[in-house]
Amino acid sequence: MTKFLATTALALALAMPVHAAQVAEGDTLADNQELNFWILDAIKSMDPHKNTDKSGSYVLSQVFEGLMNEDAKGAMVPGAAESYEVSEDGLTYTFKLRDAKWSNGDPVTANDFVYGWQRAVNPATASEYAWFMELMNIVNATAVVKGEMAPDQLGVKALDDKTFEVKLSAPTPYFIKTLSHTTTFPVNQKVVEEFGDNWTQPGNLVGNGAYKLDSHDLGVNLVVSKNDQYWDAANTIITKVDFITVNDQNVALTRYLAGELDWYNRLPAGQYPRLKQEYPDQASTSPQACSYAYIFNLSDKGPEALKDIRVREALALAVDRDIIVDKILQGGQTPAYYWTHWAIEGFEAPEIAMASMTQPERLEKAKALLAEAGYGPDNPLKLTIQYNTSDDHKKLAVAVQQFWKGLGVDATLNNVEWKVHTDRLQNQDFEVARYAWCGDYNEASTFLDWFRTDGYNSGKWSNAEFDKLLADAKTSDNPAELYKQAEQILAAELPYVPVYHYANAQIVNSDLRGVPYENVMDNWYAKDMYRVAQ
Amino acid sequence: MFGYILRRLAVAIPTLLLLIIFSFLLMHAAPGGPFTGERSLPPQVLANLEAKYGLDDPLLVQLWNYLKSVVLHFDFGPSFVYPDLTVNKLIADGFPITMTYGFLAFALAAVVGIALGSAAAIRHNTWLDYLAVGTAIGAQVLPNFVMAPILVLIFTLWFKWLPGGGWSFSDPSFWVMPVVALGTSYMASVARITRSSMLEVLSSNHIRTARAKGMPESRVILRHALKPALLPVISYLGPVFVSMITGSVVIDIYFSTGGIGRAFVDSALNRDYAVMMGVTILVGALTILFNLIVDILYAWIDPKIRY
Numbered sequence: 001m002t003k004f005l006a007t008t009a010l011a012l013a014l015a016m017p018v019h020a021a022q023v024a025e026g027d028t029l030a031d032n033q034e035l036n037f038w039i040l041d042a043i044k045s046m047d048p049h050k051n052t053d054k055s056g057s058y059v060l061s062q063v064f065e066g067l068m069n070e071d072a073k074g075a076m077v078p079g080a081a082e083s084y085e086v087s088e089d090g091l092t093y094t095f096k097l098r099d100a101k102w103s104n105g106d107p108v109t110a111n112d113f114v115y116g117w118q119r120a121v122n123p124a125t126a127s128e129y130a131w132f133m134e135l136m137n138i139v140n141a142t143a144v145v146k147g148e149m150a151p152d153q154l155g156v157k158a159l160d161d162k163t164f165e166v167k168l169s170a171p172t173p174y175f176i177k178t179l180s181h182t183t184t185f186p187v188n189q190k191v192v193e194e195f196g197d198n199w200t201q202p203g204n205l206v207g208n209g210a211y212k213l214d215s216h217d218l219g220v221n222l223v224v225s226k227n228d229q230y231w232d233a234a235n236t237i238i239t240k241v242d243f244i245t246v247n248d249q250n251v252a253l254t255r256y257l258a259g260e261l262d263w264y265n266r267l268p269a270g271q272y273p274r275l276k277q278e279y280p281d282q283a284s285t286s287p288q289a290c291s292y293a294y295i296f297n298l299s300d301k302g303p304e305a306l307k308d309i310r311v312r313e314a315l316a317l318a319v320d321r322d323i324i325v326d327k328i329l330q331g332g333q334t335p336a337y338y339w340t341h342w343a344i345e346g347f348e349a350p351e352i353a354m355a356s357m358t359q360p361e362r363l364e365k366a367k368a369l370l371a372e373a374g375y376g377p378d379n380p381l382k383l384t385i386q387y388n389t390s391d392d393h394k395k396l397a398v399a400v401q402q403f404w405k406g407l408g409v410d411a412t413l414n415n416v417e418w419k420v421h422t423d424r425l426q427n428q429d430f431e432v433a434r435y436a437w438c439g440d441y442n443e444a445s446t447f448l449d450w451f452r453t454d455g456y457n458s459g460k461w462s463n464a465e466f467d468k469l470l471a472d473a474k475t476s477d478n479p480a481e482l483y484k485q486a487e488q489i490l491a492a493e494l495p496y497v498p499v500y501h502y503a504n505a506q507i508v509n510s511d512l513r514g515v516p517y518e519n520v521m522d523n524w525y526a527k528d529m530y531r532v533a534q
Numbered sequence: 535m536f537g538y539i540l541r542r543l544a545v546a547i548p549t550l551l552l553l554i555i556f557s558f559l560l561m562h563a564a565p566g567g568p569f570t571g572e573r574s575l576p577p578q579v580l581a582n583l584e585a586k587y588g589l590d591d592p593l594l595v596q597l598w599n600y601l602k603s604v605v606l607h608f609d610f611g612p613s614f615v616y617p618d619l620t621v622n623k624l625i626a627d628g629f630p631i632t633m634t635y636g637f638l639a640f641a642l643a644a645v646v647g648i649a650l651g652s653a654a655a656i657r658h659n660t661w662l663d664y665l666a667v668g669t670a671i672g673a674q675v676l677p678n679f680v681m682a683p684i685l686v687l688i689f690t691l692w693f694k695w696l697p698g699g700g701w702s703f704s705d706p707s708f709w710v711m712p713v714v715a716l717g718t719s720y721m722a723s724v725a726r727i728t729r730s731s732m733l734e735v736l737s738s739n740h741i742r743t744a745r746a747k748g749m750p751e752s753r754v755i756l757r758h759a760l761k762p763a764l765l766p767v768i769s770y771l772g773p774v775f776v777s778m779i780t781g782s783v784v785i786d787i788y789f790s791t792g793g794i795g796r797a798f799v800d801s802a803l804n805r806d807y808a809v810m811m812g813v814t815i816l817v818g819a820l821t822i823l824f825n826l827i828v829d830i831l832y833a834w835i836d837p838k839i840r841y
Contacts, residue, residue, distance in 0.1 A: 042616070050617045052571070123578075126586040128569065130579045146578040200618045218619070218627060220701050220792035246699055247787040247796070251686050255698040258691040419566030419805050426574045435572070456574060 020235035021514055021530045030511060030531040034240040038252050038261045042219040042245055046200035048185035049120045049127045054522070059243055060182045062224050062526050063207040067095055067113070067164070068179040072528065074345065074442050074519035076176050080108060080186065080208060081164070090171030090475075095164040100231040102188050103212040110158035112186035112208075118144075118151040119192070120183050132183040135440070136175060139167040171475050177441040180523060210236050210527035219245050230527075237530035256507060263515070265506035265522075269392045272331040272505040281510045285332030287343035289520040290438035290502035291447065292336070294319075294385065294400065296495055299428040299460035305381055306431070310373040312494040315432075317366035318403045319497055320359050328395050331505030336498035338487045339437075340447040343501075343520045347444045348480045350487040366407055377408060386414045387434035388421035396499070397434060425458040433458065435496075442521050444483040445473060451490060461495030510534070535833065539826065546822045553818045554604075554811065558597050561807055568614035568805045587614055600811070610815075611808040615801070621812035625794060629816070631701055632781030632793035635709055639717030640778045644771060647721040648764070651728025655736060655763075656755060666725060673722035682715045682788035699790040712789045716782055720774055727770055732763040761835055768835070772828030776820045780813075 023029065039055040048060050061069075069079040081095040100108040119125050121133045121144045133141040139155025155167035168175065178184060191206045192199045199205060205213045210232065211224035222243040226236055244261060246252035249268050256264045267275065267283075275283040296306045296315075305311050321335030337355040340347050354362065375381040385400060387393040394415065401411045411432075416424070424430050435458065439446040448470055449455045453462040469486045473479040490496075504522060508515055514529035569575055569583050584590040588599060603609045610621035654666035689711065690698035702708045735741060736759055744754045781795025794813060801809035833839045 044615060045617045047618060123582040123585070126579075126583045128575060128579065128583065130582070131576045134576070142578075145576070145582070147582070197612075197618070217701065217792050218616070218624070219786065219796060220790055244700070245790050245792075247790060248683070251683055251698065251788050254683065254686050254691050258694065258698055260690070260698050417803060419564070419570055419803065422570045422572055422574075423566035425572075426570065437572075458574075 020232050021237045021528050022235075023237070023530060024513065027513065027530075028533040029237065030533045033238050033531055034242065035238050035512070035526055035529065035531075036242045036244055036260065036262045038256065038264045039243050039245050040247065040249070040252075040266075043216065043222050043243065046205060046213065046216065048182040048187065049116070049125055049129070051182045052128050055243070057182050057523065059222055059224070060185065061180070061209070061523060062211040062241060063205070063209045063213055064182070064185040064187075065100075065207075065209045066179050066181070066184045066186075068176060069525060070180050070516070070519055070521060070523050072514065072516040072518060074516070074521050074523075076180065079180070080113075081179075084176075091168045093166045093168070093175065094159070095166070097162045097164060098231060099162075100208060101229040102206050102208050103227045103229050104188070104191070104206045105229055106188060106190070106206075107161070108186065108208045109161045110164035111161070112188060113164045114156050114158050115189040115192075116186040117156045117184065118154050119187065121145050121154055122151040123147045127183070129181075129183040132178070132181060132440070136178050136184075137168045137170045137172045139169050173474065173479060174441050174443040174445060177443055180521075181440065210525070211241060214240075219247075221245060224526075232527065236527045238526045241526045253507075262509040262512060263506070264508075265504055267331055267505040267507065269329045269331065269395065275507055279507060283505070283507045284517060285503045285505040286517040287332075287334075287341065287520050288438075288502040288504040288522050289341045289344060289442065289446075290436055291339055291341055292396075292434075292436045292499045292502065293339070294497040294499065295425075295430075295433050295435045295459045296461075296497075297428055297430050297432070297459050298495055301428045302459070303383065303431050305373075305375070305383075308373050309493060310369040311375070311381065314366040314369040314373070314407060315404060315409070316494050316497045317354060317357075317362040317369070318407050318409075319400055319499060320403055321500060322359070324396060324399060325500050328399060329392075329500065332503035333500045334503070336501045337491065339451070339490055339496070339498055340444045340483065340487065341439065341501045341520065344439065344444050344447070345442045345520075346480055348484050350484045350491065352487075352491045354491070363406065370407055370409075375408070381407075381409045382412070383409060384412045384414050384431045385434070386416060386421060386424065386430045386432065388418045389415055393434050400497075400499075428458070428460060430458075436502075438502075439521065444479070445470065448483060448486050448490075451495065459495050461493065463489060463493060465489060535830075539830070542826050542829070546819075546826075549822060550815065550818055551601075554601065554815060555597065557811060557814045558600065558807075559593070561802075561805070561810055562593055562596075564805065566805055568807060570805070587612065604815070610812040613806055613809050615804045615806040615809070621808045624797060624809060625812055625816060628781075628792060628794035628797060630703075631791055632786075632795055633779045634703070635712040635716065635785065635791065635793070636779035636781060638709060638713045639720070640771075640775055642713060642717035643720035643724050643774075643778075644767075647724025648728050648767065650721070651725040651767075652732050652755070652760065652763070654725070654729045655732035658733060663729075666729070670722040670725040670729075673718045674726075676718070678715045678719060678782065679784045679788070681718065682711070682784060685711045685715055686788070699788070701789075701791045701793075708791075712785045712791055715788070716778065716785050720778070723770065724767060727767050728763065731766045732759060735759045735763040738762075765832070765836060768828060768831055772824050772831075773821065776817065776824045780817045780820060 043056055043059055045051050048064050051060055065079045067079055067081040068076045071077045080097055082098040084093055084095045086093055120127050121130050121141055130145045140149050140153045143149040144151050144154050157165045159165050188206045195204045202213050202215050210230045212227040214223040214225050216222045225240045255261050296312055325333045325335055337352040338350055342349050385397050387397045397413050404411045425433055437450055451457055452470055453467050466486055466489045469482045473482040476482055511531045511534050516524050613619045650666045654663040657663050686698045689696040696707050696710055700708055741759055744758050781793040783795045783799045786793045786796035797809055798813045
């Protein structure tokens with residue numbers, strides 16, 4: 001990175017407004033500033049280094065604060081750090097921490113971040129997200145996770161109480177965007193060591209976020225209330241957030257309508273149009289950084305037929321994505337012809353020939369391709385589509401089965417439970433499998449890395465040119481162009497059938513302001529919200 | 535009798551042991567593990583996790599260690615999926631909840647069911663009989679997963695009388711819907727069993743004798759008919775009691791009670807080995823215990839049975 005860019009980044013960080021609940025002119029605050037948020041399942045852990053799911057992240061982002069937060073549009077804004085500098089080679093980041101306190105009154109220091117990050121990679125912690133620090137390219141992260149080096153060898157250092165330095169093993173353009181992830185949150189060493197495994201229990205837990213943990217009844221609810229020690233407590237309006245678990249989506253909707261919940265996100269397929277009609281000021285839909293696909297098994301264990309590009313292209317062409325998004329899902333999802341979600345920051349969508357064809361044209365081409373590959377009425381192609389148990393996945397699998405039937409492909413559906421599905425994906429024990437990927441940070445590499453030869457890549461597709469483009473993108477001044485080229489390779493080789501890009505259809509109490517509808521990463525901070533009198 | 539109880543308890547120990555061994559092996563034979571997910575973990579991270587929970591030992595060593603910690607320390611280990619919690623704490627938190635609504639639902643089923651069934655039998659072929667039978671059939675055909683969302687719709691959304699879910703030990707309004715949803719179909723079964731059994735007893739010789747001797751009808755029913763009529767009801771209620779107080783996944787899902795009924799199903803789906811073992815042992819031990827209690831009750835009620 002050039003010096004110019006480094007200075008610009010710093011200047012940008014400094015110029016950024018403190019993001020707090022900014023009451024719009026003309027809004028009168030309601031007396032009740034409590035928020036009831038629906039979560040589908042029990043919160044698994046209040047330990048930021050052991051959290052593995054989205055609902056856990058919702059809660060932890062209120063109770064802890066990382067170096068950076070996200071604003072209403074998903075842009076990175078200063079959190080616990082008030083500014084940062086990047087070295088010329090892009091390998092050293094130096095963060096200046098703001099004056100802030102833990103909820104027990106201790107000052108938040110650079111050491112808390114050093115301790116937290118070392119803890120995340122320490123094999124003794126056994127964090128399921130230890131790989132995230134490897135993804136961030138922090139010096140020695142991989143060796144520490146493997147147990148080959150001590151955790152204190154991780155490339156992080158406290159230069160003084162308020163200065164935190166991170167050394168990277170390679171320039172990482174998305175580094176700053178990883179800093180709102182729970183794995184990068186600091187923890188209070190004193191508290192963790194004093195209480196051991198019990199440090200996350202209400203009463204013991206100490207955080208540096210805008211809210212503190214009041215109670216947690218597993219599978220019932222989790223309550224956080226305003227933390228008066230928080231550095232921006234004066235501008236925090238929502239006083240309490242109750243995360244209410246309701247395992248049944250229909251009951252959750254009833255309870256929303258009864259006023260027990262203020263915010264219901266991720267409406268089930270098909271529900272959105274009716275709710276939008278009945279509650280136009282409450283129901284909305286906005287893009288969410290996940291993509292849905294069917295993965296072809298191209299490994300040695302996969303079917304021979306799928307190794308033929310013509311077959312893969314025919315199968316991809318035959319899927320009528322408009323029917324899937326308009327008739328089945330109906331929640332603002334968009335048809336997908338490439339892998340990266342279109343709303344990812346800085347991503348320029350590639351031109352894909354298939355996207356501009358009409359469905360009859362696609363079908364015609366698909367039939368020709370399949371015949372060319374030697375499949376037809378005398379020699380029908382037989383495939384098994386595997387998906388995990390869920391009404392929505394089932395609806396899609398049935399639709400795809402029908403689309404392929406139109407080509408003369410005989411597809412069998414194989415519904416398995418989640419653990420079996422993922423186990424088979426990891427062992428290449430499938431033919432065609434349903435899959436979805438959600439971005440870890442707001443940059444295209446979080447999607448495209450999946451198909452790298454050494455990526456998750458369940459279908460074991462491999463392309464040296466693709467790998468090289470992604471490696472080059474890490475140090476490129478114009479990664480968007482390289483990502484576009486990588487998508488073109490995917491579109492030509494089709495190791496998968498891209499189906500749709502996610503949208504988050506939700507229903508939110510109309511008096512709630514500051515909901516970050518435009519943040520594709522689906523992260524939010526109650527401290528940025530408020531309720532108006534109606 | 536005392537010897538019989540001791541013998542039964544002695545048999546219970548190997549039974550439980552076999553239950554533990556079989557569930558342990560079956561569970562580990564299922565594909566996937568607690569840490570399989572849509573993102574395959576890097577091998578070293580997986581190795582760290584398995585080392586932490588002792589999953590890298592040979593299966594029989596794991597089983598031996600597990601048995602040791604359960605028997606010697608009464609320690610059921612940590613949950614793999616809820617890393618903040620131990621199985622002991624999970625059960626200690628969740629079981630009192632399921633026990634509360636389960637026990638109340640059981641009481642509802644037993645008391646109302648027996649009353650309804652007896653009334654129907656005594657007033658055989660009258661409007662009361664038809665009403666009771668009709669109610670029982672209606673309650674039976676309405677499964678709790680249909681009834682639960684309907685209750686929420688009526689009492690939370692329309693009337694706004696009751697909270698739509700959650701749990702509080704101090705506020706009985708949270709208990710009403712779980713108890714009704716869980717108890718109703720059992721109540722219907724109890725009513726049907728009581729009715730047919732009571733009809734049979736009322737036509738038996740000793741009742742005719744009692745009536746012939748001029749005993750008042752209320753005394754005939756309460757002293758001589760009810761006790762024998764309850765025998766089939768008790769053999770039905772014994773196992774039902776255990777399944778009710780150990781919770782219901784349907785109730786836990788619809789009413790977010792935080793009970794352990796859901797833990798049972800979840801732990802199996804999540805491959806949360808320790809939680810699944812803990813809940814299996816709890817249910818297994820309670821089943822053995824209550825079968826024994828039913829047998830003892832039998833001996834007390836039916837003079838023909840002697841152990």
